[in-house]
Amino acid sequence: AQSVTQLDSQVPVFEEAPVELRCNYSSSVSVYLFWYVQYPNQGLQLLLKYLSGSTLVKGINGFEAEFNKSQTSFHLRKPSVHISDTAEYFCAVTTPFGNEKLTFGTGTRLTIIP
Amino acid sequence: EPEVTQTPSHQVTQMGQEVILRCVPISNHLYFYWYRQILGQKVEFLVSFYNNEISEKSEIFDDQFSVERPDGSNFTLKIRSTKLEDSAMYFCASRNPGRANTEAFFGQGTRLTVV
Numbered sequence: 001a002q003s004v005t006q007l008d009s010q011v012p013v014f015e016e017a018p019v020e021l022r023c024n025y026s027s028s029v030s031v032y033l034f035w036y037v038q039y040p041n042q043g044l045q046l047l048l049k050y051l052s053g054s055t056l057v058k059g060i061n062g063f064e065a066e067f068n069k070s071q072t073s074f075h076l077r078k079p080s081v082h083i084s085d086t087a088e089y090f091c092a093v094t095t096p097f098g099n100e101k102l103t104f105g106t107g108t109r110l111t112i113i114p
Numbered sequence: 115e116p117e118v119t120q121t122p123s124h125q126v127t128q129m130g131q132e133v134i135l136r137c138v139p140i141s142n143h144l145y146f147y148w149y150r151q152i153l154g155q156k157v158e159f160l161v162s163f164y165n166n167e168i169s170e171k172s173e174i175f176d177d178q179f180s181v182e183r184p185d186g187s188n189f190t191l192k193i194r195s196t197k198l199e200d201s202a203m204y205f206c207a208s209r210n211p212g213r214a215n216t217e218a219f220f221g222q223g224t225r226l227t228v229v
Contacts, residue, residue: 032216043205043222044157051216090157094216099145099162099169100209102218106156 002027002093006105013081014113021076021108023065023091031093033074034102035065038088047089050074051096061085086112116140120206120221127196127228135191135224137206145209146189147218148181150174150202157205163189196228 003026013019025031035047048059055067065076074091091105119138127133139146148160161171163181180192189208193200203225207218 034217036220044220046217046219049217092157096216099164100211100216100218101147101159101162101170102149102157102207103159104157 002031002095002103004091004093004103004105006091006108008108009106010109010111012111012113015083016080018079019077019081019085019110021089021091021110023074023076023105025072025074025091025093027072027093027095029095032096032100033065033067034092034094035059035063035074035076036090036092036104037061038090038107040087044090047076081110081112083112083114085110116219118206118208118219118221120204120224122224123222124225125227127226129198129228130195133193133196133226135193135204135206135226137189137191137221138187139189139206139208140210140219141187143208143210143219145169145211145218146181146183147207147209148191149205149207149220151205151223152199152202160191160204193226196226198228201226201228 005024033050036044048057050067058064063078088107090107092102094100121136146163151157161175162169178194182190203223205223206221209218
Protein backbone atom coordinates (compact mmCIF):
# COMPACT_ATOMS: atom_id res chain seq x y z
CA ALA A 1 0.00 0.00 0.00
CA GLN A 2 1.07 3.56 -0.62
CA SER A 3 0.82 6.60 1.62
CA VAL A 4 1.43 10.31 1.26
CA THR A 5 2.49 12.80 3.89
CA GLN A 6 2.05 16.52 3.54
CA LEU A 7 3.63 17.90 6.67
CA ASP A 8 2.41 21.46 6.26
CA SER A 9 -1.33 21.87 6.68
CA GLN A 10 -1.17 25.64 6.10
CA VAL A 11 1.43 27.79 4.38
CA PRO A 12 1.09 31.59 4.36
CA VAL A 13 3.29 33.35 1.81
CA PHE A 14 3.63 36.96 0.77
CA GLU A 15 2.68 37.80 -2.79
CA GLU A 16 5.59 37.49 -5.24
CA ALA A 17 7.61 35.41 -2.77
CA PRO A 18 8.70 31.85 -3.61
CA VAL A 19 6.94 28.86 -2.10
CA GLU A 20 7.63 25.18 -1.58
CA LEU A 21 4.93 22.72 -0.57
CA ARG A 22 6.34 19.49 0.77
CA CYS A 23 5.21 15.98 -0.11
CA ASN A 24 6.74 12.69 0.95
CA TYR A 25 5.46 9.30 -0.10
CA SER A 26 5.87 5.71 0.96
CA SER A 27 5.67 2.76 -1.40
CA SER A 28 7.34 -0.61 -1.86
CA VAL A 29 6.91 -0.42 -5.64
CA SER A 30 7.42 2.19 -8.32
CA VAL A 31 4.99 5.08 -8.29
CA TYR A 32 3.38 7.80 -10.30
CA LEU A 33 3.08 11.13 -8.49
CA PHE A 34 0.66 14.00 -8.92
CA TRP A 35 -0.16 17.41 -7.56
CA TYR A 36 -3.77 18.53 -7.72
CA VAL A 37 -5.12 21.98 -6.84
CA GLN A 38 -8.55 22.74 -5.42
CA TYR A 39 -9.67 26.34 -5.63
CA PRO A 40 -12.38 27.44 -3.20
CA ASN A 41 -15.68 25.68 -3.90
CA GLN A 42 -14.30 23.92 -6.96
CA GLY A 43 -13.18 20.43 -7.94
CA LEU A 44 -9.72 18.98 -8.33
CA GLN A 45 -7.51 20.17 -11.16
CA LEU A 46 -4.26 18.51 -12.16
CA LEU A 47 -1.23 20.78 -11.72
CA LEU A 48 1.47 18.36 -12.81
CA LYS A 49 2.47 14.72 -12.83
CA TYR A 50 5.55 12.55 -12.69
CA LEU A 51 5.39 9.24 -14.56
CA SER A 52 8.99 8.59 -15.55
CA GLY A 53 12.00 10.29 -17.14
CA SER A 54 13.19 13.73 -16.09
CA THR A 55 12.81 14.21 -12.36
CA LEU A 56 11.92 17.89 -12.76
CA VAL A 57 8.41 18.31 -14.07
CA LYS A 58 6.71 21.53 -15.00
CA GLY A 59 3.01 22.12 -14.70
CA ILE A 60 0.41 24.77 -15.21
CA ASN A 61 0.41 28.23 -13.65
CA GLY A 62 4.22 28.32 -13.25
CA PHE A 63 4.44 25.42 -10.82
CA GLU A 64 7.11 22.74 -10.93
CA ALA A 65 8.00 19.72 -8.83
CA GLU A 66 11.03 17.52 -8.42
CA PHE A 67 10.90 13.78 -7.90
CA ASN A 68 13.59 12.58 -5.50
CA LYS A 69 13.57 8.81 -5.24
CA SER A 70 16.23 8.56 -2.54
CA GLN A 71 14.31 10.96 -0.29
CA THR A 72 10.90 9.69 -1.46
CA SER A 73 9.80 13.26 -2.00
CA PHE A 74 7.90 15.22 -4.62
CA HIS A 75 7.95 18.83 -3.44
CA LEU A 76 6.01 21.49 -5.32
CA ARG A 77 7.59 24.89 -5.98
CA LYS A 78 6.77 28.22 -7.52
CA PRO A 79 9.31 31.06 -7.73
CA SER A 80 6.78 33.88 -7.36
CA VAL A 81 3.22 33.41 -6.13
CA HIS A 82 0.13 35.45 -6.92
CA ILE A 83 -3.09 36.07 -5.06
CA SER A 84 -4.80 33.71 -7.48
CA ASP A 85 -2.68 30.81 -6.20
CA THR A 86 -4.67 30.77 -2.96
CA ALA A 87 -6.04 27.23 -2.85
CA GLU A 88 -5.69 23.77 -1.32
CA TYR A 89 -2.95 21.64 -2.83
CA PHE A 90 -3.03 17.86 -2.72
CA CYS A 91 -0.18 15.49 -3.43
CA ALA A 92 -1.25 12.06 -4.65
CA VAL A 93 0.40 8.76 -5.51
CA THR A 94 -0.56 5.71 -7.48
CA THR A 95 1.15 2.64 -8.87
CA PRO A 96 1.53 2.03 -12.62
CA PHE A 97 -0.54 -1.14 -12.68
CA GLY A 98 -3.94 -2.31 -11.59
CA ASN A 99 -6.71 0.21 -11.38
CA GLU A 100 -4.36 3.08 -10.48
CA LYS A 101 -6.51 4.48 -7.71
CA LEU A 102 -5.07 7.63 -6.16
CA THR A 103 -3.96 7.92 -2.56
CA PHE A 104 -4.04 11.54 -1.46
CA GLY A 105 -2.22 13.46 1.20
CA THR A 106 -4.10 15.58 3.71
CA GLY A 107 -3.56 18.74 1.68
CA THR A 108 -1.78 22.04 2.20
CA ARG A 109 -3.74 25.27 2.28
CA LEU A 110 -1.70 27.96 0.56
CA THR A 111 -2.68 31.48 1.56
CA ILE A 112 -1.16 34.41 -0.28
CA ILE A 113 -0.71 37.57 1.74
CA PRO A 114 -0.97 40.81 -0.28
CA GLU B 115 -11.72 20.11 -23.93
CA PRO B 116 -13.53 16.99 -22.71
CA GLU B 117 -14.48 17.00 -19.05
CA VAL B 118 -16.16 14.92 -16.39
CA THR B 119 -19.54 16.33 -15.42
CA GLN B 120 -21.41 15.67 -12.19
CA THR B 121 -24.99 16.38 -11.20
CA PRO B 122 -26.35 17.77 -9.01
CA SER B 123 -23.75 20.19 -7.70
CA HIS B 124 -25.43 20.21 -4.29
CA GLN B 125 -27.93 17.78 -2.78
CA VAL B 126 -29.61 18.00 0.58
CA THR B 127 -31.32 14.89 1.85
CA GLN B 128 -32.88 13.62 5.04
CA MET B 129 -31.19 10.91 7.02
CA GLY B 130 -32.36 7.49 5.92
CA GLN B 131 -33.24 8.57 2.39
CA GLU B 132 -31.67 7.15 -0.76
CA VAL B 133 -29.59 9.39 -2.98
CA ILE B 134 -28.14 8.89 -6.42
CA LEU B 135 -25.18 10.95 -7.53
CA ARG B 136 -24.64 11.13 -11.26
CA CYS B 137 -21.52 11.44 -13.35
CA VAL B 138 -20.78 11.52 -17.05
CA PRO B 139 -17.15 10.45 -17.54
CA ILE B 140 -15.03 11.41 -20.52
CA SER B 141 -16.32 9.35 -23.42
CA ASN B 142 -13.28 7.24 -24.36
CA HIS B 143 -12.19 6.55 -20.79
CA LEU B 144 -12.45 3.06 -19.39
CA TYR B 145 -11.72 3.39 -15.66
CA PHE B 146 -14.19 5.18 -13.42
CA TYR B 147 -13.86 6.18 -9.79
CA TRP B 148 -15.70 7.73 -6.90
CA TYR B 149 -13.86 9.61 -4.18
CA ARG B 150 -15.19 11.58 -1.27
CA GLN B 151 -13.91 14.47 0.80
CA ILE B 152 -15.43 15.13 4.20
CA LEU B 153 -15.22 18.83 5.00
CA GLY B 154 -11.70 19.78 6.02
CA GLN B 155 -10.29 16.32 5.43
CA LYS B 156 -8.38 14.60 2.66
CA VAL B 157 -9.80 13.08 -0.48
CA GLU B 158 -10.51 9.37 0.04
CA PHE B 159 -10.94 6.60 -2.52
CA LEU B 160 -14.30 4.85 -2.47
CA VAL B 161 -14.50 2.58 -5.49
CA SER B 162 -13.13 1.90 -8.95
CA PHE B 163 -15.07 0.44 -11.85
CA TYR B 164 -13.77 -1.21 -14.99
CA ASN B 165 -15.29 -3.45 -17.62
CA ASN B 166 -18.74 -3.12 -16.06
CA GLU B 167 -17.74 -4.30 -12.62
CA ILE B 168 -16.15 -3.05 -9.44
CA SER B 169 -12.40 -3.56 -9.63
CA GLU B 170 -11.61 -2.33 -6.13
CA LYS B 171 -13.44 -0.79 -3.19
CA SER B 172 -12.33 0.72 0.08
CA GLU B 173 -13.57 -0.17 3.55
CA ILE B 174 -15.75 2.93 3.40
CA PHE B 175 -17.72 1.43 0.51
CA ASP B 176 -20.02 -0.81 2.53
CA ASP B 177 -23.36 -2.40 1.63
CA GLN B 178 -25.07 0.98 1.71
CA PHE B 179 -23.16 2.03 -1.40
CA SER B 180 -23.50 0.80 -4.95
CA VAL B 181 -22.32 1.92 -8.36
CA GLU B 182 -23.76 1.41 -11.78
CA ARG B 183 -23.10 2.29 -15.40
CA PRO B 184 -26.65 1.99 -16.63
CA ASP B 185 -26.38 3.18 -20.21
CA GLY B 186 -22.77 3.39 -21.39
CA SER B 187 -22.42 7.08 -20.62
CA ASN B 188 -23.56 7.68 -17.04
CA PHE B 189 -21.81 6.40 -13.94
CA THR B 190 -23.84 6.60 -10.73
CA LEU B 191 -23.19 6.26 -7.03
CA LYS B 192 -26.16 5.25 -4.90
CA ILE B 193 -26.34 5.51 -1.14
CA ARG B 194 -29.32 3.46 0.03
CA SER B 195 -29.95 4.89 3.48
CA THR B 196 -27.96 8.03 4.13
CA LYS B 197 -26.38 8.79 7.48
CA LEU B 198 -25.22 12.13 8.84
CA GLU B 199 -21.62 11.02 8.38
CA ASP B 200 -22.20 10.60 4.63
CA SER B 201 -22.19 14.39 4.33
CA ALA B 202 -19.23 15.15 2.10
CA MET B 203 -18.14 16.28 -1.33
CA TYR B 204 -18.25 13.35 -3.73
CA PHE B 205 -15.96 13.42 -6.74
CA CYS B 206 -16.26 11.29 -9.83
CA ALA B 207 -13.14 10.66 -11.92
CA SER B 208 -12.31 8.82 -15.10
CA ARG B 209 -9.14 7.65 -16.74
CA ASN B 210 -7.86 6.28 -20.01
CA PRO B 211 -5.67 3.29 -19.15
CA GLY B 212 -3.04 4.04 -21.79
CA ARG B 213 0.37 4.54 -20.22
CA ALA B 214 0.91 7.98 -21.71
CA ASN B 215 -2.36 9.33 -20.39
CA THR B 216 -2.64 7.85 -16.97
CA GLU B 217 -3.90 10.87 -15.06
CA ALA B 218 -7.41 10.84 -13.64
CA PHE B 219 -9.75 13.66 -14.62
CA PHE B 220 -12.09 14.82 -11.89
CA GLY B 221 -15.53 16.32 -12.00
CA GLN B 222 -16.52 19.43 -10.07
CA GLY B 223 -18.05 17.34 -7.32
CA THR B 224 -21.45 16.94 -5.67
CA ARG B 225 -21.79 18.34 -2.20
CA LEU B 226 -24.08 15.99 -0.26
CA THR B 227 -25.60 17.32 2.95
CA VAL B 228 -27.51 14.85 5.11
CA VAL B 229 -29.80 16.46 7.67
